[in-house]
Amino acid sequence: MPDITLSAISKSYGGGEFAVKNLDLVVPDGAFMCLLGPSGCGKTTTLRMIAGLEQPTAGSIAVGERVLDSVEQGIYVPPEKRAMGLVFQNYALWPHLSLRENVEFGLRMRKVPGPERRARAEAALKMVHVDAAMDRYPSQLSGGQQQRVALARMLAVNPTVLLLDEPLSNLDARLRLEMRAELKRIHEESGATIVFVTHDQLEALTMATDVAVMNEGELQQLAAPMEMYARPANRFVAEFVGSPPMAIVDAGASPGGLAASLLRFVESRGAQSTPAAVGIRPEALRFGTPPAAAWSEEAVVEAVLPAGSSWTVRLRVLDTELYAVSYQPVQAGPGDVLTCWTEQLHLFGADGTRITSWDRAEVSA
Numbered sequence: 001m002p003d004i005t006l007s008a009i010s011k012s013y014g015g016g017e018f019a020v021k022n023l024d025l026v027v028p029d030g031a032f033m034c035l036l037g038p039s040g041c042g043k044t045t046t047l048r049m050i051a052g053l054e055q056p057t058a059g060s061i062a063v064g065e066r067v068l069d070s071v072e073q074g075i076y077v078p079p080e081k082r083a084m085g086l087v088f089q090n091y092a093l094w095p096h097l098s099l100r101e102n103v104e105f106g107l108r109m110r111k112v113p114g115p116e117r118r119a120r121a122e123a124a125l126k127m128v129h130v131d132a133a134m135d136r137y138p139s140q141l142s143g144g145q146q147q148r149v150a151l152a153r154m155l156a157v158n159p160t161v162l163l164l165d166e167p168l169s170n171l172d173a174r175l176r177l178e179m180r181a182e183l184k185r186i187h188e189e190s191g192a193t194i195v196f197v198t199h200d201q202l203e204a205l206t207m208a209t210d211v212a213v214m215n216e217g218e219l220q221q222l223a224a225p226m227e228m229y230a231r232p233a234n235r236f237v238a239e240f241v242g243s244p245p246m247a248i249v250d251a252g253a254s255p256g257g258l259a260a261s262l263l264r265f266v267e268s269r270g271a272q273s274t275p276a277a278v279g280i281r282p283e284a285l286r287f288g289t290p291p292a293a294a295w296s297e298e299a300v301v302e303a304v305l306p307a308g309s310s311w312t313v314r315l316r317v318l319d320t321e322l323y324a325v326s327y328q329p330v331q332a333g334p335g336d337v338l339t340c341w342t343e344q345l346h347l348f349g350a351d352g353t354r355i356t357s358w359d360r361a362e363v364s365a
């Protein structure tokens with residue numbers, strides 16, 4: 001299956017508001033792409049347009065050379081002719097069919113012969129761990145089990161493109177973790193192209209090969225997960241990806257404050273442009289003697305919150321409260337003064353975009 005290309009796609013439901021604005025996006029063949037963003041940012045609308053369930057109001061969608069939508073050329077290919085598998089958050093299982101029959105249904109429509117149909121349905125149900133309940137009816141299952149059956153129903157037809165809209169939202173934490181690993185394995189084994197909608201940044205970071213972050217209908221950044229985490233393209237992505245979120249300190253506050261300290265540091269390191277804001281990830285803050293090339297300040301410990309494998313520390317650094325996350329035990333208590341330092345600062349310009357010249361300077365330093 002070739003790449004899926006969205007060119008200048010917009011969607012308005014009327015009233016002048018755009019659910020999706022001028023979106024250019026290529027989903028490479030075999031990718032596991034997550035569309036990530038807060039509620040209402042246009043992820044579902046984008047997925048539904050790829051599926052053919054919504055028509056764009058401008059732009060075009062193509063798979064390889066085959067145009068599926070083109071507003072300009074008046075082309076629209078209906079969902080059933082797109083050969084894509086779909087699972088939505090609000091999956092609909094047939095209530096009068098057993099789980100096995102539900103999964104076999106799609107295969108029956110595709111005229112797959114009986115024995116093969118049965119084997120493929122069983123294998124798919126096994127994959128999502130509901131094979132023990134194969135002869136039950138949907139009403140006898142929990143929401144999470146039903147969601148897994150919906151996933152199995154789609155997997156059974158071996159689609160080359162899977163479109164998934166929050167398919168793990170009804171699962172408890174343990175099953176979610178298990179299904180993330182399963183989906184990743186299914187992706188690797190099947191070679192299918194997956195487009196996955198989620199508002200959960202951890203889900204995107206753990207599963208995707210490519211993450212497209214959206215906000216208010218617009219693409220904010222398209223990158224591999226670790227690249228996005230290490231170098232968020234703007235303030236929105238910086239605050240959305242990562243937990244706890246990156247602290248972003250605006251320049252121009254009091255001269256004796258944290259912002260001034262950070263600005264003095266970046267100036268002393270020859271930053272080519274003055275940032276409007278500086279970001280620090282909580283897990284990039286360290287304690288103890290700083291390396292010569294790192295920014296550091298004295299910090300007053302306000303609280304230490306142990307969480308088993310990590311320690312979250314609330315600090316006051318000059319005029320600002322910061323959080324640090326340490327994966328080593330923190331031997332300190334309220335009122336103690338520690339030296340905190342970091343080797344990675346994220347610089348943002350007045351328009352909120354990342355100052356990339358600083359990253360290059362940091363790398364070459």
Ligand SMILES: Nc1ncnc2c1ncn2[C@@H]1O[C@H](COP(=O)(O)OP(=O)(O)OP(=O)(O)O)[C@@H](O)[C@H]1O
Pocket residue numbers: 013018019020037038039040041042043044045046199
């Ligand atoms: N059928 C519709 N009619 C009118 N407005 C709609 C319709 N569907 C979506 N919208 C609007 O379009 C915008 C984007 O919605 P969309 O469902 O794509 O966002 P989302 O990022 O998937 O959000 P969520 O995670 O909450 O599902 C929202 O402002 C929403 O209210």
